[in-house]
Amino acid sequence: MDLTLSDDQRSIIDSVVGVITDVMPIEKVREVLAGNTSPLDVMWSQAAGLGWFGLGLTEELGGTGFDLIEEALLFKEVGRHVTPGPLLATTLAARVAAQGGAAEVAAKLLGGEVRAGLAVPLAGDVVRLVGAAATDYLLVVHDTVAGLFPASAAIDRIPLGGLDELTSREQATVSGDPVAVVSAADDPIAARGSVLVSAMLAGIAEATRDMSVTYAKTREQFGSAIGAFQAVKHRCADMAVAAALADAQVTFAALSVNDFAADAGMQAAAARVVAEGAALDNARETIQIHAGIGVTWECDAHLYLKRVHALRELFGGEAAQRGSLLHAEPGN
């Protein structure tokens, strides 16, 4: 057992952080938010060039040959920086295309020429499209099977509201044939997707903790930095504990799912529950600690809060996690 970051893992994190701080810092995120998509296009070509979409795919299938844990490290940074764009859907779609025999589609997804959005199955052929605006493919992920469809397969698209202005939501009906299908027995796309959602949530929990701590060290009231007051200090401490638990459990989940471990389902569900709680609680605390500033549009806290809500509806809601946890083998 080894829980320390390898040199490769450190350089993956450094590289991802380098790209994001260079081409998609928070000011650029806000440009995207205001409707200018060109920063997204710049980021997309850099991400593709650095192999982000195939990080966890084998070299034979056009990827870099790392594991789910390395993808989790990448997506933790995506969460931490509220990076916009259908990065997760495109990563999973490339996997499905490559393994489902659609090599050309896979190459285009990996190369950044096309993008994919997610379709969350509702009932029958009706789906909720998440982050699928202006994408070329749709990835429909069921627990047992994942199918990649051309965007034209979605008909009767109705825009839906949503808290996160950076993540589009629509309702649609999917008809027609998939270009590639992968069964969960061969590759658990839903489980991988859930772990990577948890990784983004853990990143949000860390980012909001850091925002709060930085503010508590600089904002002065009653003649001292507010972080000196236990009312604020203890909130920060609880945020630190929540973020540390989420990070540790996401690591366990990523390694377990990758190894097809016997308790992988429980570990992944635990990661979702703990990371969702940490992200939501920490986003809330960040608004509270920033007080008046915290509820302004100008403060970044709301971007994190809203992203948590956008992520929560992906790959199994609370009921699904509850089932996996209650029916896990006793004595983890």
Place this chain on the structure above:
Amino acid sequence: MDLRLSPEDVDFRQAARDWIRENYPTEPRPNDGPAMREFDLEWQRRQWAGGWAGVSWPVEYQGRGLPVLHQLIWLEECARIGAPDIDSRFVAVNHAGPTLIANGTQAQKAFHLPKILRGEVLWCQGFSEPQAGSDLASLRTVGVIDGDELVVTGQKLWTSFADLADYQELLIRTDPSAPRHKGLTWVICDMRLPGITIRPIKTLDGLSHFCEVFYDEVRIPLTTVVGEVNEGWRVAMSTLSFERGTAFTHGQVQLAAIVDRLIEIAGERPAYGRSKRGIDDDEIAGRLATARAEIAALRALTYTNALRNQSASQPGPEGSMVKLFYTELRQRLMRLAMEIVGPGSTLRGITHATWDEDYLFSYTETIAGGTSDIQRNIIGERVLGLPR
């Protein structure tokens, strides 16, 4: 990063599992008193005889010198099979031993460490006082140097197992004129010395595991000072960080066992005062599921901290995160247990004879070893760097 155990780790786990199954005491553990002391020491002696005492203690002090991962595996295997928790041996094995290894003289190590590992002695901890609880550095028990002895006068409070212990980690003020953290000394006190009076205190669970201890001109040899005179704060802090490292591993496995049992009970009968089976009640089922998730995450954090810090000479302040979350989670879980089984249940408890006792005991854990509020201060100041 890799979660898989190596073949050596798997062999170690199997050997530990086999040995524990053959050797752990299966008779009920006495609740308190000399019978409990004898029971706990006998279990320690058996571990020593079997070559399992001090799994991660250095070989030169007759430990096994194995990596911290094996220590975690050993603790988990003991807990899984239902072997006794370390409890009354905690201060000796988890505090005093590591503190002496880090700070003791050769003579102190040679005398005390074998006695601890061989199950010959129990220790207790003399830190808190009536006026020095969370504010430990304000303690007032004084030690005056007289020739080659310290003459100690004062009072300690909340000293678990003082009435059963042979030795005590005693923190006293030896320089009243120095700044409060600078004038303290950590000394080994023989609990049989003249001038010591011990009065047990009854706790809310009806038991008397902790005591108040009075010192009336107790003469303690200067050779028992650990570290230097007036350097006791540093030594005490190393002791406390050991406590907050891997010390809750057994308890974490107990938490998992508690949830397993509660899920079983919730599947068999209606929750207390409700009409549905607990498992069919959305609110109860949701809380049980969340508890399982939190226990898994606590284990992941414990392993992560332990394996990342194993090269450090002593655990860092991150241990406070595990201590805080573990004790608060245990209290939340026991409250849920009360809502499922109800008070006065005749079902057998997990760590005590009854669920009532398990529940009441959980109120002590968020206080002992530094309250949750003090842990939040430590995390805020020493992990996050917030101002004092």
